[in-house]
């Protein structure tokens with residue numbers, strides 16, 4: 001049996017807190033028992049796939065207006081039960097009582113791969129069995145293309161929604177996959193996995209806030225490097241803070257320090 005500590009972290013772009021069951025703490029933590037080679041290589045779709053789909057539609061029928069949609073699975077990782085022998089490695093203590101955490105945890109090193117495998121299968125069914133051809137998935141987000149005005153009635157939300165989205169939600173309902181009204185969105189313009197998509201002007205744009213954050217990162221990194229005066233690789237910084245000439249012997253400590261910076265600030 002292994003007991004994992006519980007704490008909270010702030011949610012990005014939100015004032016809410018996210019509960020974390022920390023599976024990395026301790027000598028015999030569950031994450032320390034997972035071979036890194038076993039949790040690599042789970043593919044996700046991204047804007048390249050959606051962009052190619054939009055271009056293909058416009059090429060085939062330039063006058064056809066399009067909409068994009070995105071749907072989000074509620075609870076995501078937590079939907080999936082773990083093997084009983086793994087469940088005893090993720091015990092938690094609440095008010096002094098030991099509880100068996102039976103489902104997939106967000107903080108598990110293997111959790112992402114498990115969830116992607118599941119959602120890949122669901123997406124495969126949606127595409128191959130339900131014929132939602134223009135559909136892609138990124139973690140618990142599914143997104144796709146629909147001809148503008150090609151709507152259908154979705155009884156659960158009592159809305160007219162894009163036909164392909166209705167077909168997807170109906171499949172989820174049949175499989176018992178939960179979802180919430182406010183996270184099922186559609187339109188000509190939509191922000192999908194943090195990128196603003198316009199289905200008819202064929203543009204993919206980084207939102208202003210994300211762009212500002214991105215541009216600030218090099219400054220934060222440079223400022224952080226300056227705080228490390230006296231270490232063996234400070235000669236890398238020129239007077240004005242820019243990177244000076246990079247000698248080969250400086251690369252390993254710089255990479256190690258960069259990794260440290262990223263792990264503290266960007267993950």
Ligand SMILES: [Mg+2]
Nearest residue numbers: 072073074140
């Ligand atoms: Mg979700």
